[in-house]
Amino acid sequence: MADNTKPWRIVAVRRLSKPQLDTLSEIADVSYFEDITTTNRADFMSALATAHGLIGGKLELTEAMLAEAPLLQVVATISVGYDHLPLEALSQRGILVCNTPDVLTETTADTAFALIMATQRRLVELSNMVREGHWSAHISSAHFGTDVHGKTLGIVGAGRIGAAIAKRGALGFSMPILYTAGTSKPALEQELGAQRRSLEALLSEADIVCLSVPYNDDTHHLINAAALAGMKPTAALVNIARGKVVDEDALIQALRRGQLRAAGLDVFSQEPLQADSPLTAMHNVVVTPHIGSATHETRDAMAQLAVDNLVQALAGKGPRTPVNERHWRRTNNTQEG
CATH class of the missing domain: 3.40.50.720 (NAD(P)-binding Rossmann-like Domain)
Incomplete structure (x- = not known):
């Protein structure tokens, strides 16, 4: 009452x-x-x-x-x-x-970097190999991952969270930082040596691309087939923004064709992610259930x-x-x- x-x-x-x-x-x-x-x-x-x-x-x-x-x-x-x-x-x-x-900036940046580490070092794939009893000898180059330190990190959307991710990369892992933003970020450039790029240039240069833009009409499928084709085949894509910033079908095809080495995804076009999504069966994809701020x-x-x-x-x-x-x-x- x-x-x-x-x-x-x-x-x-x-x-x-x-x-x-x-x-x-x-x-x-x-x-x-x-x-x-x-x-x-x-x-x-x-x-x-x-x-x-x-x-x-x-x-x-x-x-x-x-x-x-x-x-x-x-x-x-x-x-x-x-x-x-x-x-x-x-x-x-x-x-x-x-x-x-603000209150979730650092935690979400932690999540992004966890996905970066997991995709580069193949942590989930290799952990599952051990759990499933397939570790029977010294690992070979077929199981090697890729270094994080020194790699070029591209931040698409250098707002609060994007800047926090960039700091982790630059200060913790000596990563050159590229970013896209509507306006330049002098503080980020001065502190981290970050360089502003167009989206196309960033995608072509970065070893790891991390998405941290808000979702709106302008960012719907911002990462589409053409954008993915412009990335290095050795690059990884990390998405902590919104699922629909990425054309998920185009991403699946790019991964299947080897246009992209790996992806770390915390967000999806449809949530919860369907169990039969092709993404769940790809060894080079790390998927988490939208845990960006989940502490x-x-x-x-x-x-x-x-x-x-x-x-x-x-x-x-x-x-x-x-x-x-x-x-x-x-x-x-x-x-x-």
């Missing part, structure tokens, strides 16, 4: 700890859903119909759902990306969207940031990491608190 003494109603979905839920409960009547299924979807929609705030991970929100949520003021997604949300429709309605950048510490920090954003926004104050604050302030005539 709703507590009429509290001014707000919040719907929370996934990833929130008890202390975080307690924080929300101090200011609002909270409806918490560990997951949204066919069994509880009607209950979720009923709660959303009277909600002022929505918070959670992997939020599924459509324009049709918005039409049934007339009181909604703030959506706090526990993620950096917000391509799963109808941002334009939310902005038109004056609904604030907040995300959780206890980072996920808790992301959730806490989302909680802080939601609480501050409902109080009429400026949240820490808004996405479309201008639309929200204009519609609600909200002043900085």
